[in-house]
Amino acid sequence: MNLRYSESEERFRGELREWLDRVLPTVGPPPAIDDWPGRRAYDTAWQRMLFEAGFAGISWPKELGGRGASPAEQLVFLEETERAHAPYVGVNFVGLLHAGPTLIAEATSEQRSRYLSPILRGDEVWCQGFSEPGAGSDLAALRTRAVRDGDDYVVSGQKIWTSHAEVADFCELLVRTDPDAPKHRGISWLIMPMDSSGLEVRPLRTIYGSSEFSEMFLDEVRIPVANRVGAENDGWRVAMVTFSFERGTALVSELLQTMELLESLVEIARSTGTEGARPWDDAGIRRELGHLAADLDALWSLTKRNVTQASRTGVPGVGGSVFKLHYSEVRHRLGDLALRILGRASLSFDDVGGARSGDQVHGWVHAISLSIAAGTSQIQRNILGERVLGLPRER
């Protein structure tokens, strides 16, 4: 039980920190949130820099061009890039953290050699086509149909919650190839080129008022059978490789940002209001802030336990659902507290009166998505109750 990083881990940290210190001053400010081509250019340029310095795909195996770093080194990577305020993974998220790992685990060697390297180099961007309007929590109920026609699948249906679709080159797509099989058994996992004809992408406005996501409408889109990963009708299992990851460590870098968000809120609590009547002068508010700090620290420790367990067993454990449930709850509490502290300044997504209030208001909205996206809190509790605690399923 050792929280001290090893010498080799610290050596990795030193190397990374030195590189970040050197290159970050050359990286410009990020583009506007709705400038999609700009964001693609910015994020992929950063990915290219990582690649050339040997930091791309740090969790990917060395033989496939990654760094083959240990889970602990991955944590170090997140700590250092966050501390240095390096660019985020951004539009490369799906490629590096979802589709890529799935291809590594399940694709043929031809597929791997075609697709993996461009992800690492920042040449190609991926998006995810899993969710559908009628298949949210019950993802396996998806209805987008793929009918075999010669060497192609002909695919029709509708997808939702596709991030970065406007600027993606490929989509990891779940489709139903056998409508008569039980719902988990008739699904296949396809690689869809985003320039396919019959594919329409429409921005999906979220409650932020912005369009981080898209809807995709597929009308007889032809996708070569060669683009299928894994066996026909075995796509559910293939997709689950990605999923346990999503519940596992995808929120880790967010956690570090949340710690900064809390520090920023403390700063607001200390600097707003009048002397003697600052939010910080209120013992109850202070305790709530302190409580949140304890929660976030505990989640960081939990992350290290999860990472250690993943290192030892080779697969992410159930810690992911535990983390996600508690993290979502903490973010709800943080968001609500922030808006109480902000008072009237909370009526704006933009900063008010010189305080960095906008981040807090965005954070409040973000919390609302956390207890829903990638498995609602209700679904996570089912998973823990049934798979970890062994409670009987509902009838």
Add this chain to the structure above:
Amino acid sequence: MNLRYSESEERFRGELREWLDRVLPTVGPPPAIDDWPGRRAYDTAWQRMLFEAGFAGISWPKELGGRGASPAEQLVFLEETERAHAPYVGVNFVGLLHAGPTLIAEATSEQRSRYLSPILRGDEVWCQGFSEPGAGSDLAALRTRAVRDGDDYVVSGQKIWTSHAEVADFCELLVRTDPDAPKHRGISWLIMPMDSSGLEVRPLRTIYGSSEFSEMFLDEVRIPVANRVGAENDGWRVAMVTFSFERGTALVSELLQTMELLESLVEIARSTGTEGARPWDDAGIRRELGHLAADLDALWSLTKRNVTQASRTGVPGVGGSVFKLHYSEVRHRLGDLALRILGRASLSFDDVGGARSGDQVHGWVHAISLSIAAGTSQIQRNILGERVLGLPRER
């Protein structure tokens, strides 16, 4: 929408207050909590006084010896007796508030004339034999068997959570008379004399450490068929008369006591600790106390709405489940806050250091029972979800 009591209601209040002022000085202090014969004597003597003054069974119809008071007058009665710190209904609870109303609604005229008057006079005490160890939330799963033998039922089984059984004369008993019918359809409601042979009463120690309740073990207890209320196998419906009442207004007098408990806690918060470091000096603690006061006030207003609806429609509405759910939650918050305020003094059920801390610790334990007894909070939410909101039942 009028919260002002009418002239006749205020006249009733005046009359009651005058009487209370006159007689309460003649009433001695209550006996020790575990002195059951003493408590019976004390509570029934008080009931006799109420009876002689015309205040017994205030909600009971006049023609059956009650006062026939309106629901608003019943509220006034609770307000005034609570304000004057009059004795509680105590061991007469089941007779006056459960069994009595059931007899009024469902019994034959012979049964009524035999049983009702002694309840009003404080001559006879009743207890309730509904719950069983295997039938808690799922009360209709009760298994105590009653087999017809001539003019008697022969009853065997086990009951739990019977209050005042040690000093009761009769028990309102639910038994299974048809084991082959669907579980709600084979139940009958019987009057069991507590001196029946084959009946054993054992005190049931609760987590207070005391024995407010008993278990009853029935081994071939003979109960005359004439003691059945309602038709054979119709006992579930008969019992529900009592139940909707239990969920309806039974907690009202408790609510008034809870307001006093909160005031007492405020007094503790103001008077303990050192100057400048009293719990009351803490804005967060003050807010939590203020929040609880708002909750209790709202519950009092809700009670008045429920009472008005009951007056208009003649039956208690769903307000009972709403009340119970929120009241339980408020009592949990109050209990937890109280123990935080008490600090080390919370380690004792007895008062520590001159503060009235014991009431608060008892209150904390009481909260635990509130979210369980008379339908757990989970059951109450099902009731609201299905009966009020019309949501589909689980399969």
Add this chain to the structure above:
Amino acid sequence: MDFELSDDQEALQEVVRKLCAGAFPMATIRSLEDRGGVERDLWRRLADAGVFSLHLPESAGGAGLGSCESVLVFEELGRALVPGPLVWTHLAAGIVDGAATGELVVGGVERRGPPGRRTPLVVEHLAALDRLLVLDEAGVWEVDSAAVAGEPVQHPLDPLTPVHVAQELPGGRQVAGPDTAAAWRLEGAALTSALLVGLAGAVVDTAVSYAKERRQFERPIGSFQAVKHLLADMLVRAEVARAAVYAAGAHLDDPGIGDVHRAIAGAKLMAGDAALANGKACIQVHGGMGFTWEVDAHLYVKRARVLDTIFGPVDAQAEAMAELI
């Protein structure tokens, strides 16, 4: 004691409900997003229906009604998500000419703290206002809203409540003294709590309907206990808060029945809590769809946040309650 709606009150509630259904169906509300939330024709329809002149005597063109009634009316306006400075215009009627009749749109803002030590003021609907009222310790001040140097916020939290940020306000004309200011704080809090409890109830209906229709895992999601119990808790919050809000109205009409300050602080607190918690829960029940702009769920919780900041948020009311125990 009869703490339910009278026949007249039920009729009034029905009238306002119909007004809202006719003039402010959700399609109209949504169309106001790009028009600053306030539309003069609609504003006048509210006035014509008497929404701003409920308390004015009949001789002054009002309805001569009490606060029990105005609470009912504002509950319906809240339920229908009607935007705009409803409470301020209602308060202004009788003091600012043209408020009662809907000719003027009158907004307002509370100003706290001594001059020079004040934090920036966030003013709602400034662009749509004819007059801005300022409430402070000394009384009520009328300010020419066009003279306010306010920066418009590009991305307001509630799309139906645009806001400006002003560092200071121009000097205004005093239109009422501290007594009126104190009375307005009470009535403003009561009416805002009514809007909030309307919201809290509306989202119960919205979420329940969705839970009955939406199917996942071959069942309506409302048949799952996790969802069912979320909805039951929403109902409880709305019902408990409604009792508190109606009691606040009754106390305003008849201060003899109890402590009006306590009744109103409690109502604002309970209604704020209920609207905020129910608003979030409503989105949760809608799942991913609740996170889309297109689905209305987000509008309720955003409005609830706006209303909580007006006439004393939950925290301030809890502190006020503590002092009154």
Add this chain to the structure above:
Amino acid sequence: MDFELSDDQEALQEVVRKLCAGAFPMATIRSLEDRGGVERDLWRRLADAGVFSLHLPESAGGAGLGSCESVLVFEELGRALVPGPLVWTHLAAGIVDGAATGELVVGGVERRGPPGRRTPLVVEHLAALDRLLVLDEAGVWEVDSAAVAGEPVQHPLDPLTPVHVAQELPGGRQVAGPDTAAAWRLEGAALTSALLVGLAGAVVDTAVSYAKERRQFERPIGSFQAVKHLLADMLVRAEVARAAVYAAGAHLDDPGIGDVHRAIAGAKLMAGDAALANGKACIQVHGGMGFTWEVDAHLYVKRARVLDTIFGPVDAQAEAMAELI
């Protein structure tokens, strides 16, 4: 970085688990209710197993282990509900002769505030103690426990933690200075948080077993989402708190990895919250049976309340955390 138990640590955990199963099965724990919670033979068995001398060097008869290990040991003691002044006797080992070997039962109490302004002290297990340690700003004081004029409480909250109330304590002999006192506060909080997280985990197991067995409405109650989700939340609290508590142990052993004060304040807070909330939830899952004395559920939440008041309750730790952000 390897934040899981080493093989040695797993072996230690197993040893303590077996010790508890052998010496403190629930029947024994229950039998201690009428014997003041502490039984000398059992106390010596704890000492013989090394529970009080974990940190002492091997040359002094100890195990020479670190705080990661003592946290693991105390987690198991908490899980098994072992009563008595475990933390105080462990702290006293090396300072009070006979503590490490279990010859003496050493209790303790924290004293706050200036002389003359102190509130009454509540002392646990006084009748069973050989020595009472008093921790205050100036250091650690050893008091003859027999000389303490304390009133026994007739009805203690936790039947396994009898308490006395003392207005003042007799003067004692100083056995350590303020630095030791400060170090004890940290270590005491860490070990108490370990006891708490042990409790928090134990009730997950207890409640889950019950939910699998108990049937209502023709189904195991654990198949109902309402119960299942209660249990899942319990698991989450226990797991998150455990991570914090283990981290506190690691920080004590290697202060170079971060702020040890923050790690310990966070651990005590999270473990206290988890034990209190899980303790209540465990009773709720048991329904009416959980409200009976006979079922063990109540013992956990009562112990959790006792332990929360030792070495800084949740509120104080939250305040401490705030100062350390």
